[in-house]
Amino acid sequence: MFQPLAANFAEATPVTDEWAGAARLTFKSGEEIYAQDEDADLIYRLVRGAARTSHLLADGRRQIGDFYYEGDVLGVEVGEAHRYSAEALSDCEVLAIRRSGSAAYDAARYERMIWKATANELHRAQSHMLLLGRATACEKVAHFLIDIAERFRGDLIALPMSRQDMADYLGLTIETVSRMLGRLQADGMVEFFGARNYRIRRFGALSDLAAA
Incomplete structure (x- = not known):
């Protein structure tokens, strides 16, 4: 090998x-x-x-x-x-x-x-x-999406990890992660294309939430 x-x-x-x-x-x-x-x-x-x-x-x-x-x-x-x-x-x-x-x-x-x-x-x-140590689950997920986005060039960002991976990394349940992602999309901060790709639509708002 x-x-x-x-x-x-x-x-x-x-x-x-x-x-x-x-x-x-x-x-x-x-x-x-x-x-x-x-x-x-x-x-x-x-x-x-x-x-x-x-x-x-x-x-x-x-x-x-x-x-x-x-x-x-x-x-x-x-x-x-x-x-x-x-x-x-x-x-x-x-x-x-x-x-x-x-x-x-x-x-x-x-x-x-x-x-x-x-x-x-x-x-x-x-x-x-x-x-x-961040206070809310939504803040954790927002910060995570910002962090992943900073590693990519271009508009469309890939998530190679599963929702369970994200949950285990953030110290949350998979249900909470899915709910927070849905909330961020409903608020127009991010847009998902399937489960593994997303685009940040309102970077300032998402960044403010991540830094809260």
Whole structure:
């Protein structure tokens, strides 16, 4: 499964110098990238598709850690094992390098890459804590839609995650998430095209609600 970069990979997403020489892996939608409590010997950069991280609690409940898109790094841990599992939300392609480094990476480049990835994960964790602390379910959903929209170029925004994923990420029930999405659409703030695509119609109003 662990394959070197191929010279004839014509459609491969260009990589930065920091990740040059990394292994390229592919995962089908729904396939596990790494498991909870598995040795965290690799870190990953997503170059195509979307992924989620999740943690299974002792009582069987699931907490979504975050959602990752092209260019994001996942698998960064402070310990020796993954606290979360990671699964592909769509067909994915990732670059992978070993945390211990290798002869392919000079120390300065590797240290810079790890520092950047760790800082991004800290920012994600802080943002998620602030999101969970918001007063109302509608504020949480509004903030979530704004956050996803900021990751996309263009008018139409894709939601690769399910409503249950959104609920587990926001600490809400799936019924509440669906109801809040319906309310935001009824108020003219967003417009949905099926279950997985939307457009923000009144950005100022949605942003004010998300920041409440």
